[in-house]
Amino acid sequence: MEDGSNSPKPSRPRDLRLAIKRREFYMAKTASKEILIKEIEEMPVHKVKDVLNFVHYLKIKEDDWFIDLVNRRSRQAESDRKAGKKFIGLKELQEEYRKG
Numbered sequence: 001m002e003d004g005s006n007s008p009k010p011s012r013p014r015d016l017r018l019a020i021k022r023r024e025f026y027m028a029k030t031a032s033k034e035i036l037i038k039e040i041e042e043m044p045v046h047k048v049k050d051v052l053n054f055v056h057y058l059k060i061k062e063d064d065w066f067i068d069l070v071n072r073r074s075r076q077a078e079s080d081r082k083a084g085k086k087f088i089g090l091k092e093l094q095e096e097y098r099k100g
C-alpha cells in the first residue's frame with residue numbers, strides 16, 4: 001500500500017480492511033485537530049484559558065484520586081445544601097486537587 005508510511009503491506013483482506021480503517025481514523029483525527037486548532041486560534045485569550053482548563057480536566061478525570069475527591073465533595077455539597085450552607089465552587093475544588 002503506497003500511503004507514504006513504512007508499515008508493512010497487509011497480507012490478507014482482513015488486514016487490508018483494518019489498515020484502511022486505521023488510516024481513516026488517523027486522517028479523521030488529524031482533521032479534527034486542525035479544526036480544533038483553527039477554532040482556538042480565533043478565540044479570545046480568556047476562552048483559550050477555559051479550553052486549557054477543560055483539557056486538563058479531561059486528562060485527570062480518570063485519576064482515581066480525583067474521582068474520589070469529586071465523590072467526597074459531592075456528598076459534602078449535598079449535606080451542606082440540606083443544611084442551608086454554601087456550595088464549594090469549582091475554583092476551590094480545582095485548587096484542592098492541585099494541592100493533592
